[in-house]
Amino acid sequence: MKENKNISRLKVILAIALPIIIQNIVMHFQIMIDRAFLGNLESRYLAAIGNVLIPYSALNFFFFSAATGLTVLVAQNYGRKDYSKVQRLGESSFFFSTLFSIGLFLIWALGGRWIFSLFGAEGQILQDSVTYVRILAVSLVFLGIEVSAASIFQGVGITRPIMVFGVVKSLSNLFLDWVMIYGKFGLPALGLEGAALATMISNIIAAVGIFIAVIVYSDLPFKFSKRALLKPNWNLYKETLNIGIPSGLESLLWNVGQLVIVRLLNQIDGMTIGIYSLVAGIQSLALFIYLGFAKAAMTKVGQYWGNEDFEQARDIGFYCQRLSVVVTLVFGLIFLIFPEFLAGVFTSDPSVIARAVPLLRLSGLHINLQVFNVVMGHAIRGTGDTKWMLYSQIFGTIFVVSLSPLMIFGLSLGLMGMYLTLILDEGIRGGINLMRFYYEENPFKVWLALVKDNKEVA
Known part of the structure; x- marks a missing residue:
């Protein structure tokens, strides 16, 4: 009897964990290959990517970590079978998280040069960094719906869609990198701009895909109202922020520690x-x-x-x-x-x-x-x-x-x-x-x- 309980419990955990594991590994290899494309084309591009990814990832990590609040509240309300609240939490998050992600886009589109200068980038590397982030940042407009959909799926314990669209993002990014960086199928070779475009397009494809999936997914015990998506409840979203913001600050502090380590090691x-x-x-x-x-x-x-x-x-x-x-x-x-x-x-x-x-x-x-x-x-x-x-x-x-x-x-x-x-x-x-x-x-x-x-x- 105990053995059957352990097997059942293991199946439940693996159903949640395995898709996340596969997504993590695929995305890790995609990042390494992406850098190899640019590094082999021109070594200075690696410096530009390095200047972009450290501050860019720090702000994005804050956003993703803040979404932890939605995951926790969805899981707890799903556990007590309050499906209507799960639905309203999700609808409010789609709306307000999108507003915040648009603000994140504006920060990078308008203030990228100042941010990279603050971190010491200059000359051609500074210009390359600004060019790259202004293209890449367009996909941030869709980040709010992506993290909200992923948090809802994870909260109810359905992680396969997260894996599917994570793999789609990685594979499409690799293909588009090859096409746009080197100029395949009659397209011009765009180099660094091509890498940014490839990542931006792949991010948007994955974000829209997982949003559609959570709206139409048949195994969820609730359905999102298209009309309610435009009538959010700020108090419900504030609940997610109260839980999520500490996680975002935690992530930001970890990144601060990493920046100090990099400075010391240099x-x-x-x-x-x-x-x-x-x-x-x-x-x-x-x-x-x-x-x-x-x-x-x-x-x-x-x-x-x-x-x-x-x-x-x-x-x-x-x-x-x-x-x-x-x-x-x-x-x-x-x-x-x-x-x-x-x-x-x-x-x-x-x-x-x-x-x-x-x-x-x-x-x-x-x-x-x-x-x-x-x-x-x-x-x-x-x-x-x-x-x-x-x-x-x-x-x-x-x-x-x-x-x-x-x-x-x-x-x-x-x-x-x-x-x-x-x-x-x-x-x-x-x-x-x-x-x-x-x-x-x-x-x-x-x-x-x-x-x-x-x-x-x-």
Whole structure:
């Protein structure tokens, strides 16, 4: 009986997690190939793309993270079978998120040059960056409907459409890159502008596609009213923002920490940031897999929490954690045993491989601590508490920004010191998040209460 329950539970989790895992992996390879197209055409284009993607991704990550509020509220109301509220939440999000995404488009269309200048871009690289982002930013007009539709699907536990349109986006981007960058089928070779156009068109195709899918999807227990889409409820949207904005700020703080790390590593030598990017790219393969289980945890915890089945919520959260640990243990062994091979896939430079090998071995420890922070963090969000993860990230950013210079320069550990800092950060926050989800409240309050009780008994 217990075995049948475990198999049934695994099927439910895999139905949510696998499409997300496939989408993550496909999009990761698409990004790498996209950069290879431009890098082989002209190396300066890589500098332009780098200048665009760091600030552009930071703002987009904020937008996507803020949509976490809609996912959590959809999951909780779906769990308590309040389908009419799910419908109204979605309708309001489509409208107001589109307004915000239009504002995001205007920021980049009108202020891109100022933003890139602020980050130090100049000359031809600055002009290339502005040209690229003004084309790419057109697709931001459709970002609101895309993130709203994806959040609704994830909240009810139907993630296959997210995967389908994620794969469509990636494959169409690759094809259009080849056509527009190099000028195939009689079209002019547009180079950097062609890459921006290809990404913009692919983003719009995927956004419109997933929006249509959520409107017409037959398995949803509610239907969106086309008329109601133009009559949104601001109070309902404010509910999603109250939960989502802490996640957006959390993402923004993480990006701030990454920018500081990049600046510190660039002070070591010119190759350090390249080695860090190489190791982080390999390590992210494990993240892309267990992130699927983390998002499944957020969805199912949210549904059980909304139905006030708190025991089942805890059970499914820890089950997703166990599945994720299996993934990181396997990858940890691979990083430990085959680091030279993994680094050699991406470079033939023996000095780069030699510097990457000890970091890849450390990555095995890193991911096995990071997995508790990520999965338990998503489970906590499923309960509706996104402020806890914001406080956690505030601590994490301060910890990394403060300790990294000491480890890198003060103790002369270089890149190894930065990795040790990240490992300490993930280990501390992972352990605290584990206790937070286990006790269902602030673990420090639980500890203080236990101390007080022991004193009274004594």
